[in-house]
Amino acid sequence: MELFKLRGYTGTTVEEIASRAGLTERTFFRYFADKREVLFSGSATLQKLMTDAITGAPPGTSPLDAVAAALDASAAALEQRDERYVRARRALVGAHAELLERELIKLASLASAVADALRRRGVTEPAASLTAEAAIGVFKVGFERWLDDKKARGFSWHLRAALDELKTVLGSGNAGAPATSRATTPRPRRSPRAHE
Amino acid sequence: MELFKLRGYTGTTVEEIASRAGLTERTFFRYFADKREVLFSGSATLQKLMTDAITGAPPGTSPLDAVAAALDASAAALEQRDERYVRARRALVGAHAELLERELIKLASLASAVADALRRRGVTEPAASLTAEAAIGVFKVGFERWLDDKKARGFSWHLRAALDELKTVLGSGNAGAPATSRATTPRPRRSPRAHE
DNA sequence: AACGCTATGTCAGTCGCTGCCATCAAGCTA
DNA sequence: TAGCTTGATGGCAGCGACTGACATAGCGTT
Numbered sequence: 001m002e003l004f005k006l007r008g009y010t011g012t013t014v015e016e017i018a019s020r021a022g023l024t025e026r027t028f029f030r031y032f033a034d035k036r037e038v039l040f041s042g043s044a045t046l047q048k049l050m051t052d053a054i055t056g057a058p059p060g061t062s063p064l065d066a067v068a069a070a071l072d073a074s075a076a077a078l079e080q081r082d083e084r085y086v087r088a089r090r091a092l093v094g095a096h097a098e099l100l101e102r103e104l105i106k107l108a109s110l111a112s113a114v115a116d117a118l119r120r121r122g123v124t125e126p127a128a129s130l131t132a133e134a135a136i137g138v139f140k141v142g143f144e145r146w147l148d149d150k151k152a153r154g155f156s157w158h159l160r161a162a163l164d165e166l167k168t169v170l171g172s173g174n175a176g177a178p179a180t181s182r183a184t185t186p187r188p189r190r191s192p193r194a195h196e
Numbered sequence: 197m198e199l200f201k202l203r204g205y206t207g208t209t210v211e212e213i214a215s216r217a218g219l220t221e222r223t224f225f226r227y228f229a230d231k232r233e234v235l236f237s238g239s240a241t242l243q244k245l246m247t248d249a250i251t252g253a254p255p256g257t258s259p260l261d262a263v264a265a266a267l268d269a270s271a272a273a274l275e276q277r278d279e280r281y282v283r284a285r286r287a288l289v290g291a292h293a294e295l296l297e298r299e300l301i302k303l304a305s306l307a308s309a310v311a312d313a314l315r316r317r318g319v320t321e322p323a324a325s326l327t328a329e330a331a332i333g334v335f336k337v338g339f340e341r342w343l344d345d346k347k348a349r350g351f352s353w354h355l356r357a358a359l360d361e362l363k364t365v366l367g368s369g370n371a372g373a374p375a376t377s378r379a380t381t382p383r384p385r386r387s388p389r390a391h392e
Numbered sequence: 393a394a395c396g397c398t399a400t401g402t403c404a405g406t407c408g409c410t411g412c413c414a415t416c417a418a419g420c421t422a
Numbered sequence: 423t424a425g426c427t428t429g430a431t432g433g434c435a436g437c438g439a440c441t442g443a444c445a446t447a448g449c450g451t452t
Contacts, residue, residue: 014439027400029440063365101297104304108296126337130362133333141325166326169259170366210408220432225409 001088009096036102039089043106047113049073054117063123067135068163070114074139075156090147111136138162197284205292232298235285239302243309245269250313259319263331264359266310270335271352286343307332334358 003012003020014035018028032038050070057066078086093099115132123131142159149158199208199216210231214224228234246266253262274282289295311328319327338355345354 013437024401025439026402026441030400035439097301100304101301104300105293105297108300126341126358126361127365129337129340130333130358131365133337134330134362134366137326137329137333141322141329144325145322162322162326165322166330167366169323169327170330170363209406221409222433223431226431231408 001085004092005088009092009099036099039093039099040102040106043110046074046077047110049077050110051113051117054114055120057121063118063121063127063131066118066121067114067131071135071139071142071159071163072156075154075159078143079155087147107136107140134166138166197281200288201284205288205295232295235289235295236298236302239306242270242273243306245273246306247309247313250310251316253317259314259317259323259327262314262317263310263327266313267331267335267338267355267359268352271350271355274339275351283343303332303336330362334362 003016006012007016014028015025017035017038018025021028050073053070053073054066057069061069093103111129111132114135115128118128118131119125138159142155142162145162146153146155146158199212202208203212210224211221213231213234214221217224246269249266249269250262253265257265289299307325307328310331311324314324314327315321334355338351338358341358342349342351342354
């Protein structure tokens with residue numbers, strides 16, 4: 001991380017990373033599949049955390065409540081980390097497409113694992129995959145909004161808020177929609193937030 | 197595509213692709229940012245199709261119905277392509293992590309564009325992002341199930357089915373759950389704690 | 393001491409990708 | 423017509439990520 005801050009991600013060579021760790025480049029590639037993977041060692045733990053939460057939910061729990069528990073578990077873990085690291089890492093990943101790609105495939109594999117856990121509970125397709133995808137969508141949106149939040153509400157708060165909002169949008173189907181009474185004057189728009 | 201089938205993706209060098217097209221490697225990289233991009237030229241058209249469907253929806257249309265229209269538009273376009281190509285491409289992408297990564301970032305950028313289009317209609321955050329993420333989730337699940345479908349129901353059918361199922365899961369919260377004897381305990385309601 | 397296992401180093405090589413400069417064809421202008 | 427610009431392409435050199443093959447060092451077991 002220090003090296004990345006110093007010379008940027010692309011400006012840092014694998015050999016530099018390795019020698020900083022007292023290793024050679026070749027040995028680096030025996031520990032990490034590629035250069036990007038150094039930044040994604042935590043994804044396995046997160047996955048285990050969430051699937052365990054689903055597997056451990058009391059029988060009879062609805063799929064929706066099971067993934068809600070998984071989201072709670074992820075929030076507890078992430079809120080506990082050093083916020084400066086979380087922010088630095090997010091800025092780095094957001095600034096480099098190759099890192100964003102890796103992040104997305106990790107999240108996709110997370111969704112796949114969540115769907116697996118749901119199926120192991122007896123949830124059928126396509127409900128399992130859809131619930132899992134929805135959960136990851138909530139995670140992504142909640143995560144971004146957490147870090148952008150001026151009033152420092154917690155990650156778990158944002159996850160809950162996002163999940164509730166998603167329920168509303170897919171329920172009535174009109175959440176967040178502009179009031180349709182006076183169609184001639186457009187409603188004042190909120191400033192668009194970059195979402196990557 | 198012929199080259200990829202012949203020697204596999206990794207076994208095909210950019211120089212081979214270029215010379216097959218009557219160009220040099222250097223010129224290839226002036227048309228495509230990298231080797232993977234040859235397989236993703238269609239993503240821009242798909243994005244335009246979907247955002248146009250959202251923008252063109254009659255005023256007063258709910259966010260949910262707007263993305264449903266976008267999904268319909270994507271189905272119409274994809275069902276029209278040569279199915280053999282769609283299948284070959286999907287198999288190729290599924291077999292190579294680097295291609296899957298690229299696919300995922302394209303879908304993420306698609307979600308971002310959809311959210312933008314919704315915001316332009318006056319939909320506020322986080323409803324816009326969540327609806328967009330949900331739509332892409334439906335797209336992903338519907339796409340896979342379409343290609344795996346034994347009875348050859350159309351892509352649009354599967355998209356509809358997936359969207360409906362998602363609504364159900366997030367509504368009652370018990371869709372797809374195992375038909376065990378109903379637990380006597382009422383579903384624990386997630387209490388939105390105001391602050392923390 | 394001999395053996396085997398594992399982690400690490402060394403080296404050479406391939407390939408994706410980029411910067412720099414030359415070339416060439418097609419216009420446009422004086 | 424000669425000269426100039428512009429855009430597309432080729433040629434070339436080079437960097438850095440990544441891999442395969444092999445050597446070596448360390449360490450525990452017997």
